[in-house]
Every structure is written in structure tokens, then in C-alpha cells.
Amino acid sequence: MFNRTDDKITTSQAGVFLTNTVLGAGILTMPRSITQDMKTPDSWLTILLGGIIVMLAILLMVKLSQQFPGQTVFQYAGRIAGKFPSKVLCLLLVVYFILIAGFEIRSLAEVTLFFLLEGTPIWAVILPFIWVGTYLVLGGINSIARVFQIIFPITILVLLASYGFSLRLFDINNLRPVLGSGVLPVLHGLKSSVLVYTGCEVVMTLVAFMQHPHQAVKAMMGGIAIPFALYFLTIVFVIGGLTADAVITSTWPTIDLIRSFEYTGFFVERLEFPLMVIWLMQMFCNFCSFFFQASLGVSQLFKFSITSVIYVMVPLIFLAAMVPKSIQDVFALGDAIGTMGLTLFLLLPVLLSFIWIIRKKGLKQHV
Amino acid sequence: MSFLSSIAHHIPDWIVFCQALIALLVPILATRIYKTLHSFVGTGKNLDTNKVSQTLESTRAATPFSGDYQTDLQAILSKIGSNSDLHTREFPLTKLNARGTLFCVDGMQNERILNMKMMEFLMFKATGDVLAEPSKAEDLLPFSSLSTISDIDNFNRSVLFGHAGLLIEGMPHGLLIEFPNGANRSIDEPVSEALIRGPRLGFSEVLSENTSMLRRQGFSDQLEMKSYLVGTRLQKDLVIAYMKDIVNPDLLQEVQTRVNNLNSDFLADSGYIEQLIEDNYLSPFQQVQNTERPDRVINALLEGRIAILLDGTPFALIVPVTFSMLLQTPEDxxxxxxxxxxxxxxxxxxxxxxxxxxxxxxxxxxxxxxxxxxxxxxxxxxxxxxxxxxxxxxxxxxxxxxxxxxxxxxxxxxxxxxxxxxxxxxxxxxxxxxxxxxxxxxxxxxxxxxxxxxxxxxxxxxxxxxxxxxxxxxxxxxxxxxxxxxxxxxxxxxxxxxxxxxxxYLTPASPFRATDWKDLFFRAPLSLMKRRPAMLKTKDSKRKS
Known part of the structure; x- marks a missing residue:
């Protein structure tokens, strides 16, 4: 057919979707949050370790989703765990998505107010942003995936270029000694390093939208490998450029790194400007992804039309973004979201797969 | 207790709730307005097909020629005789021993030739069989075409459009000789799309000239042109051109449906058609490309697109269009x-x-x-x-x-x-x-x-x-x-x-089609462009064998 009527996304779109969902506020804050927990420059090891754990988790989620082709977690959870318990679990997931969306948009507003628009009321930053997001989300997963595809290469290009330019500050000695305090701090930072990957739960809905679900493993592994590599680069460059001690005291260490050098003679002397631009666009992707997932969840759980659910989501996300009173609250919310993500991971894919295996293999039921 | 109080501490004040309400209302209102506007005007996709065909039927309700010379002449004259630019000339046909009348409109025919050659033929040479069976007699005629027409209203319309019409005693139909030949301008360079290097030919206002320019681009039996009559009051010719072995049949079907659904009493320019068949009329972006250049049209056809040409305008339309096309020129x-x-x-x-x-x-x-x-x-x-x-x-x-x-x-x-x-x-x-x-x-x-x-x-x-x-x-x-x-x-x-x-609209940037990137920001060497754009899902994807 010439006109596509099915709302499916291609393999590469699915990969980019996951990348853009995971790559969010973390780029700016992650070096601090991990180093704070560890107090050593070994955070890059933690990121590697955390990444591998997340990859395994994603593999599990993909495999589980592939058992129910064309269905999202909101639909197949009921078939595995029964109607009521699955509804509770999925609602938790929806709340989690709303909270992340609110958190992302709030950190975006904080950064914008701090660096770009001092003195502007916060709602004036948040409201237009949510509305533009609403316009995009109303277009369905295909439109969202296409916007991601446009923004993704710009992001990567600018991000890598800014890191490349920061090489003049880079000092390998800042990353030494490797494992100077032993392996223990690395394990200690593991929790916060897994938290940077929050949002990878979207895999459980994404697989259902794929045109070729059998390529899901490839797409999702590719999709998570990119933020994995970028986070690794970020932490190496930020700590290598600023030292671990400086990173702990800075609120937005990545921006501080980019602000701390100048290339005179360029039209834009400091690269913080392009970095802010792509980061804002990236946050938009991020936010839209969670916005869409939350709306999709509610509409599939309760059989509402997705359009009306999207409208109702708008004030909910706005409230979620406005609840933290201060920037400390925002970071506390971020930590809470991380813990919630871990719990949800244990509850949803792990528990569901467990039940599914028992019912399928043990009780020989047809699920 | 402290837990509860910390929750209470974090509940935002009423201003925030008001803002949340605004946050809810604005998108709903915006959608409502958008939907109202959309349903008010409608799109090219879903016009009421029944209505259109009905109006066309009613205009075509025909009065046939009666066969009686006097009655038919009176009928014609009573309908269009009051036009001051209509010339009628009655003459005898000696061989048939009958009378005939020639109708023509000022400025549309070469009067001298009409008078000299045709009159001579009609008055002294024309026989019944020649005029009755135009297909057999074409060699004998001193004029380029002869066709019969059985309905008075159609005859009147054709005469006023510029054909020379003949009514002959004893014949139950009218005859049309000679095509209209009104005032035209000469073929010029396309004004709105000038090039340094490349063909200087631009479309003109005459549809037949434009289609011939397309035909003259190269030998092919696959370039197909389908003609439609559009407009309910003032009818005009419209041609859909495409490469038969390349174009995607579903796309062709879609274009034909939309053209059939055109409902307007007069289409002054291809701009009218563009606006009536486009997908989203509320978008600031054009969804149909217009061009004056035959070379641009033929290249689009070879990519698997479809061109729409309208009589009376030098602007041809190309569908479907993508954003990158608007920033490309043939000179690239x-x-x-x-x-x-x-x-x-x-x-x-x-x-x-x-x-x-x-x-x-x-x-x-x-x-x-x-x-x-x-x-x-x-x-x-x-x-x-x-x-x-x-x-x-x-x-x-x-x-x-x-x-x-x-x-x-x-x-x-x-x-x-x-x-x-x-x-x-x-x-x-x-x-x-x-x-x-x-x-x-x-x-x-x-x-x-x-x-x-x-x-x-x-x-x-x-x-x-x-x-x-x-x-x-x-x-x-x-x-x-x-x-x-x-x-x-x-x-x-x-x-x-x-x-x-x-x-x-943004293909191939997104949805991403790697093969089409050869011709997006960057124009790959011609020897590398072996395939037609994948986005058009053509029947034959190879440009080279």
C-alpha cells in the first residue's frame, strides 16, 4: 500500500526512540550524582558496569515483550498476572512515567531559568513547552519517532563536538588512580549509575509498535548502546576536565566544563550555547516520550481514547513539575524516581517473566 | 505525622492549580478551533462525490438536434444568437441541393481561409457521404478536422469556445470543423524559475502546447496523459500526466479520485486545483509543487511523481512533494x-x-x-x-x-x-x-x-x-x-x-531512508544514482539496468 495506515515504526526508529528516551537530564547532572556517591574518580567504571546491567534488563524486557507480539505491557500484563494485580502494577508504571516527565521538565525549567531566562516566572517556561509537546504527542508514535530522528543526529554532532573541544582541559591524571580505593566505591555508585538509565522501561511498549518485532533485540541494544557510550564519554571528559572534587560541588557539571574554556575568534566563543540548544531539544524528546507512554498506558488500561487522555495528562504533568519547591527537592525527586524505577523493574519485567515461566513451563497453561 | 506534614508542605498553592487548569484548557481549545475550521472547509481528500456528479449531470441534460433544418437553426439562434461576436453565414450546397449555415466566433478562426477555401468546398464540392462519415472522408476535406455532434447545447458551447460549426439541411446533427485558434503569447523563458544552465523552455497558457512540450522531452510510449473536464460552469481541460511503468498505481488512484472530486464552477489557475486537492489547508507549507519548467516536470515524472496540467495557465503541478524538493533546482x-x-x-x-x-x-x-x-x-x-x-x-x-x-x-x-x-x-x-x-x-x-x-x-x-x-x-x-x-x-x-x-513531508530525513539521502543535502554523482526515490514506492525502482 502507498498510504500507511498502521501505526508502526521501523527498526532504526525504535532504536532512536529508546536512545532519546534514556538520554535526558542525566547528561548534565550525572557526573555529579555518581561521583557524590563514590568520592573517587572511578565513576566511569561504574557507568560501564551499570550499562551492562541495564542491557541485561533490557534484554529481559524485550524477550518478554516478544512473547506477546503487537501488545504493550499494559495489555499483556493482564494476561500474565490477572486483571487486578496487573492494573495496579501498570498504574504504578504510568505514575512513574508522569513523574519522570514532570522531573525532566522541571530540570529543564531550572536550567533555562538559571542560564538563559533569569527572572522569568517558571510557568512561562513550562507551559509553552508542554503545549508544544502535546501537539507532537497528539500525532502518535510515528510523528514522535520522526521528530526524534531529526533531532538525534544534531544532538550527537554537537555533543561530540563540544567534548572534542574540551580536550584542551582534559588531563588523564584527573582520572587516576584507577581503583585507588578498591572495588567497593564502584559498587557503591552502582545504584546511581543504573538510575541514569531510567526510562528504559519504555522497551516494554516500544516492541509492540515495531514493524519487524524480530529485530527488537538488535534495535534496543543499539538504542541503549548510544546513551551508554555518550554517558561514558561524558563522565570521562567531565571528570578528566574538572577533577572529581570540582564535579561534586557543581550543580550542572557538564555545563560548567563547557563554560570553562573559550575559543576566541569564533562567532560563539563558548560552546555552552550550542550545548544548551541541543540539550533543550533532547529534553523535549525525552519529555514527549514519557508523555506519550503515560497517555498510552492509561488509554490501554481503561480503554479511553488516547486523545482525551493526552489532554488530561497535561495538567497532571504540569503539577508533577511544580511540586518540588526548590532545586534540592528536584534532585530528591530524581533520586526517588530512580528508586521507583528499580522497584518497578523488579515488579514488572522480572516478576511478570517469573510468573509467565511458571505458568507456561510449570503449569503448562496457555497464556 | 512528619511524613504527612511534608506531603502537605509540598502541595502547591492554588495559583499552581489555576495554571494547571490553563494548561489543560489551551490545548483543548486549540484543537477545538482547529477541528471546527477543518470541518468547515474540508480537505481535498473527502469532498462529497455525489454532489459533484449530480451537478455535472444536470448541466449535461441535452437537447438533441431534431433533424429539421429550420427548427434547429432557430433553436441555436435563440440560445446564442444574441452574442454580437457570433457570425452566422447561410449558404447553399449545390451538390446536395440543400442549405447550410456556418457559425463562428470573432477572433478564433482565420477568417480568410474560412471564407475562401471552405466556402468553396462546402458550396460546390461537398457531398452527403463526405459530411455524413467524417472518418472515411478525411482525405477529401480542406480542413483539419470534422466531427459530428448530436446535442444542441454542446454544439453551442463548442461554437462559442471557438470551433467553427456547421448546420446542414437534412442532417440530424451538427458538424464541427477547425479547432479554435485564439490569441496566445509566444513561448518564453520561465520567469519565476530562471536558470543559468539548462533548457530555457517554459510552459505557456495553452494546454496542448504544454503537453506537446512534455512529449518532446523524449521518445517514450509510457508517458501517459489522461484528460478530464473540470469546472461545473466554465469547463476546462485538465491533464494528469505520469509514466505508466513507473508510477505507483495507488498514488495514481488517489490523484484521480481527488481530481474527480474537484467541485468548483471555474478553475482559473492551477493554484485553485492545488488548494482544492491538498491534504491540509491549515498548514503554512505547500503540499503541491508548482513549476513552469517542462524539464522539472519530466524529471519528477521519472521519479514516479504525477503532474497535473490545466488549460490556461503556465504552471503545472507536481504531486507528491517533499520539503527538500522545494530547495532543489534542476540546475543542481x-x-x-x-x-x-x-x-x-x-x-x-x-x-x-x-x-x-x-x-x-x-x-x-x-x-x-x-x-x-x-x-x-x-x-x-x-x-x-x-x-x-x-x-x-x-x-x-x-x-x-x-x-x-x-x-x-x-x-x-x-x-x-x-x-x-x-x-x-x-x-x-x-x-x-x-x-x-x-x-x-x-x-x-x-x-x-x-x-x-x-x-x-x-x-x-x-x-x-x-x-x-x-x-x-x-x-x-x-x-x-x-x-x-x-x-x-x-x-x-x-x-x-x-x-x-x-x-x-520530511522524507527522506525522517522517516529515514538512507538510499534517498544521495539526493538530499548533497547531490551524488549521477553514476551513483541508480535508483528512483524509495519514498515513492515505484513499480520500477531502477534507473539503470
Whole structure:
């Protein structure tokens, strides 16, 4: 057919979707949050370790989703765990998505107010942003995936270029000694390093939208490998450029790194400007992804039309973004979201797969 | 207790809840307005088909020729005889021993030839069999065509459209001889799409000339043209042209349906058709490309697109269109690939400047002077010192005057145009700086923006960008860089939702089609372009065997 009527996304779109969902506020804050927990420059090891754990988790989620082709977690959870318990679990997931969306948009507003628009009321930053997001989300997963595809290469290009330019500050000695305090701090930072990957739960809905679900493993592994590599680069460059001690005291260490050098003679002397631009666009992707997932969840759980659910989501996300009173609250919310993500991971894919295996293999039921 | 109180502490106050309510209401209202507007006008896709066919039926309700010479003559004259430009001439046919009448309209026929040759033939040579069976007798006729017509209303319409008509005693139908031959202009270079290198041929107002130009592009039996009559009151010919072995049949079906659904009493220009068949009339972006160049049309046909040509206009339409097509010119392919690619990338850059230039100026000057190099910022701010307006008003003054200048330049007679350019551009610009209304730096920005928008090869796309430039300025004026980024995201969201005849508007950038990237920002060497664009899902995808 010439006109596509099915709302499916291609393999590469699915990969980019996951990348853009995971790559969010973390780029700016992650070096601090991990180093704070560890107090050593070994955070890059933690990121590697955390990444591998997340990859395994994603593999599990993909495999589980592939058992129910064309269905999202909101639909197949009921078939595995029964109607009521699955509804509770999925609602938790929806709340989690709303909270992340609110958190992302709030950190975006904080950064914008701090660096770009001092003195502007916060709602004036948040409201237009949510509305533009609403316009995009109303277009369905295909439109969202296409916007991601446009923004993704710009992001990567600018991000890598800014890191490349920061090489003049880079000092390998800042990353030494490797494992100077032993392996223990690395394990200690593991929790916060897994938290940077929050949002990878979207895999459980994404697989259902794929045109070729059998390529899901490839797409999702590719999709998570990119933020994995970028986070690794970020932490190496930020700590290598600023030292671990400086990173702990800075609120937005990545921006501080980019602000701390100048290339005179360029039209834009400091690269913080392009970095802010792509980061804002990236946050938009991020936010839209969670916005869409939350709306999709509610509409599939309760059989509402997705359009009306999207409208109702708008004030909910706005409230979620406005609840933290201060920037400390925002970071506390971020930590809470991380813990919630871990719990949800244990509850949803792990528990569901467990039940599914028992019912399928043990009780020989047809699920 | 402390847990509860901390929750209570975090419940936002009522202002936030009011804002949340606003957050809810604005998108709902916006959608409501959008939907109302949409259902009010409707799109090209879903017009009421029944209504159209009914109106056509009613206009075609026919009165046939009775066969009685006097009655038919009276019937014709009573219907169209009051036209002062209609000439009737009654004459005897000696061989048939009958009378006949010739009808023709002023200015549409070569009167001398009509009088001399045809009259001689009709009066002295014409026999019953020759006129009764035109197909057999064509060799004998001194005129190029002869056809019978059995319905008086149709006969009247054809005569008034310029055919020469004949009514002969004893024949139960009218005869049409000679095609209309009205006033035309000669074929010219396409005015709106000039090239340095490449064919200079442009379409004219005559449909048959335009289709012949397409045919003359090369030998092929696969170039198919289907003709339609459009318009309910003043009917016109419309031709859909495509390559039979390339075009996707579903796409062709879609175009035919939309053309069949056209419902308008008169289609003055292909612009009417464009607006009646487009997917989304609320979008600022055109979803149909118009062109005056036959070479552009034929290239589009070979990519698997479809062209729509209308009688009476030199602008052909090409569907489906994607955004990148609007920034490409045929010259990209006529020049060698390196300059072709570079010029194309330059044009993409120019389109970006044309869209975002003033918005970036406003956000950098009014909101974030710290983001540009300090010395530059200081010198800009120094020049702005005497300017009493905020950046937005300053930009608006200059931008609006540039737009007025441009609009005036189009309407002015050719000899005055450049003079006005000098007065408008140089004198007013300089005087505005001297008078301290705008800063000299802004004059540079606005001039660069204007020149950038001139470099966009499709005029209507240029208009779209000019219009959106003002929107982007508003966003920048409210939220600075943040607003500009929001505008960009909004534009991206809109463009990704937009489709032209089922093809996403931003293909191949997104949905990503790697094979089509050879011809996006970059024009690969011709020897590498072995396939037609994948987005059009053509029957035959290979350009080379």
C-alpha cells in the first residue's frame, strides 16, 4: 500500500526512540550524582558496569515483550498476572512515567531559568513547552519517532563536538588512580549509575509498535548502546576536565566544563550555547516520550481514547513539575524516581517473566 | 505525622492549580478551533462525490438536434444568437441541393481561409457521404478536422469556445470543423524559475502546447496523459500526466479520485486545483509543487511523481512533494556534482537564515548578549544606544518595510522596479540608521535575511518561510533562545505530521531512508544514482539496468 495506515515504526526508529528516551537530564547532572556517591574518580567504571546491567534488563524486557507480539505491557500484563494485580502494577508504571516527565521538565525549567531566562516566572517556561509537546504527542508514535530522528543526529554532532573541544582541559591524571580505593566505591555508585538509565522501561511498549518485532533485540541494544557510550564519554571528559572534587560541588557539571574554556575568534566563543540548544531539544524528546507512554498506558488500561487522555495528562504533568519547591527537592525527586524505577523493574519485567515461566513451563497453561 | 506534614508542605498553592487548569484548557481549545475550521472547509481528500456528479449531470441534460433544418437553426439562434461576436453565414450546397449555415466566433478562426477555401468546398464540392462519415472522408476535406455532434447545447458551447460549426439541411446533427485558434503569447523563458544552465523552455497558457512540450522531452510510449473536464460552469481541460511503468498505481488512484472530486464552477489557475486537492489547508507549507519548467516536470515524472496540467495557465503541478524538493533546482543536476552539492547545501543554509535570522538577533541581543563574543556584543550594544525601541519593534519596523518593498517591486512596471529598490533599500535603510530608528547591525541582519530568502528557488516556499519568520520573531521576543528552540520544535512536529498525498513531508530525513539521502543535502554523482526515490514506492525502482 502507498498510504500507511498502521501505526508502526521501523527498526532504526525504535532504536532512536529508546536512545532519546534514556538520554535526558542525566547528561548534565550525572557526573555529579555518581561521583557524590563514590568520592573517587572511578565513576566511569561504574557507568560501564551499570550499562551492562541495564542491557541485561533490557534484554529481559524485550524477550518478554516478544512473547506477546503487537501488545504493550499494559495489555499483556493482564494476561500474565490477572486483571487486578496487573492494573495496579501498570498504574504504578504510568505514575512513574508522569513523574519522570514532570522531573525532566522541571530540570529543564531550572536550567533555562538559571542560564538563559533569569527572572522569568517558571510557568512561562513550562507551559509553552508542554503545549508544544502535546501537539507532537497528539500525532502518535510515528510523528514522535520522526521528530526524534531529526533531532538525534544534531544532538550527537554537537555533543561530540563540544567534548572534542574540551580536550584542551582534559588531563588523564584527573582520572587516576584507577581503583585507588578498591572495588567497593564502584559498587557503591552502582545504584546511581543504573538510575541514569531510567526510562528504559519504555522497551516494554516500544516492541509492540515495531514493524519487524524480530529485530527488537538488535534495535534496543543499539538504542541503549548510544546513551551508554555518550554517558561514558561524558563522565570521562567531565571528570578528566574538572577533577572529581570540582564535579561534586557543581550543580550542572557538564555545563560548567563547557563554560570553562573559550575559543576566541569564533562567532560563539563558548560552546555552552550550542550545548544548551541541543540539550533543550533532547529534553523535549525525552519529555514527549514519557508523555506519550503515560497517555498510552492509561488509554490501554481503561480503554479511553488516547486523545482525551493526552489532554488530561497535561495538567497532571504540569503539577508533577511544580511540586518540588526548590532545586534540592528536584534532585530528591530524581533520586526517588530512580528508586521507583528499580522497584518497578523488579515488579514488572522480572516478576511478570517469573510468573509467565511458571505458568507456561510449570503449569503448562496457555497464556 | 512528619511524613504527612511534608506531603502537605509540598502541595502547591492554588495559583499552581489555576495554571494547571490553563494548561489543560489551551490545548483543548486549540484543537477545538482547529477541528471546527477543518470541518468547515474540508480537505481535498473527502469532498462529497455525489454532489459533484449530480451537478455535472444536470448541466449535461441535452437537447438533441431534431433533424429539421429550420427548427434547429432557430433553436441555436435563440440560445446564442444574441452574442454580437457570433457570425452566422447561410449558404447553399449545390451538390446536395440543400442549405447550410456556418457559425463562428470573432477572433478564433482565420477568417480568410474560412471564407475562401471552405466556402468553396462546402458550396460546390461537398457531398452527403463526405459530411455524413467524417472518418472515411478525411482525405477529401480542406480542413483539419470534422466531427459530428448530436446535442444542441454542446454544439453551442463548442461554437462559442471557438470551433467553427456547421448546420446542414437534412442532417440530424451538427458538424464541427477547425479547432479554435485564439490569441496566445509566444513561448518564453520561465520567469519565476530562471536558470543559468539548462533548457530555457517554459510552459505557456495553452494546454496542448504544454503537453506537446512534455512529449518532446523524449521518445517514450509510457508517458501517459489522461484528460478530464473540470469546472461545473466554465469547463476546462485538465491533464494528469505520469509514466505508466513507473508510477505507483495507488498514488495514481488517489490523484484521480481527488481530481474527480474537484467541485468548483471555474478553475482559473492551477493554484485553485492545488488548494482544492491538498491534504491540509491549515498548514503554512505547500503540499503541491508548482513549476513552469517542462524539464522539472519530466524529471519528477521519472521519479514516479504525477503532474497535473490545466488549460490556461503556465504552471503545472507536481504531486507528491517533499520539503527538500522545494530547495532543489534542476540546475543542481545540470552542473557537475561538486558545485551542485555545495550550492544545494548553501540553499539549505540560506533557508535556515531566512527563517531564523531575525529571531536569533532578537534572542541574542535582547536576552542573551552574554552568549556572543564580548567585543561583538559591546559594539552592537553601542550602535543600539540611540534606538528607543526594544529589539522586537526594531526588527519589525525593518522587516515589515522590506516586505512592503518586495511586494511593491512585484507590482511595479519593469523600468521602475530597480529605481524603487534603490530608494527603498539604500535610502530608507541609511536614513533609518541616521535617524536612530534602527541600528546598523540590524540592517545587516535584515538584509542578509532578505537576500537569503531570495535564494529559495520555489517562490511559494519562499513566501512560507517569510511568513514563518514573523512567527519565529514572536517566539523569540517572548522567550528568547528558549522560544526560538520551541519554535523550531513546533515546526519539526508540524512537518513530521504533514503528508503530501500519503508521502511524509520530511522524507527522506525522517522517516529515514538512507538510499534517498544521495539526493538530499548533497547531490551524488549521477553514476551513483541508480535508483528512483524509495519514498515513492515505484513499480520500477531502477534507473539503470
Amino acid at each position: 543536476y545540470y552542473e557537475r556534482w561538486i558545485p551542485g552539492s555545495l550550492l544545494r547545501m548553501l540553499r539549505f543554509g540560506a533557508a535556515f537564515v531566512a527563517l531564523m535570522g531575525p529571531a536569533l538577533y532578537i534572542s541574542l541581543i535582547a536576552f542573551h548578549p552574554g552568549l556572543i563574543p564580548t567585543e561583538l556584543a559591546i559594539s552592537i550594544i553601542e550602535t543600539r544606544q540611540g534606538v528607543p525601541f526594544p529589539a522586537l519593534i526594531e526588527v519589525l519596523i525593518l522587516e515589515v518595510s522590506i516586505e512592503i518593498l518586495r511586494e511593491a517591486g512585484i507590482r511595479l512596471p519593469k523600468p521602475i522596479g530597480p529605481a524603487m529598490g534603490i530608494v527603498g533599500g539604500l535610502i530608507i535603510g541609511d536614513a533609518a540608521v541616521q535617524a536612530g530608528i534602527v541600528s546598523p547591525f540590524l540592517v545587516i541582519v535584515v538584509a542578509v535575511t532578505a537576500i537569503s530568502s531570495f535564494s529559495i528557488p520555489t517562490y511559494s516556499a519562499g513566501v512560507t518561510l517569510r511568513l514563518l519568520r514573523f512567527v519565529s520573531m514572536m517566539f523569540a521576543a517572548f522567550l528568547g533562545m528558549f522560544g526560538t528552540i520551541l519554535f523550531f520544535l513546533l515546526l519539526c512536529s508540524h512537518l513530521t505530521k504533514l503528508k503530501s498525498f500519503g508521502v511524509p
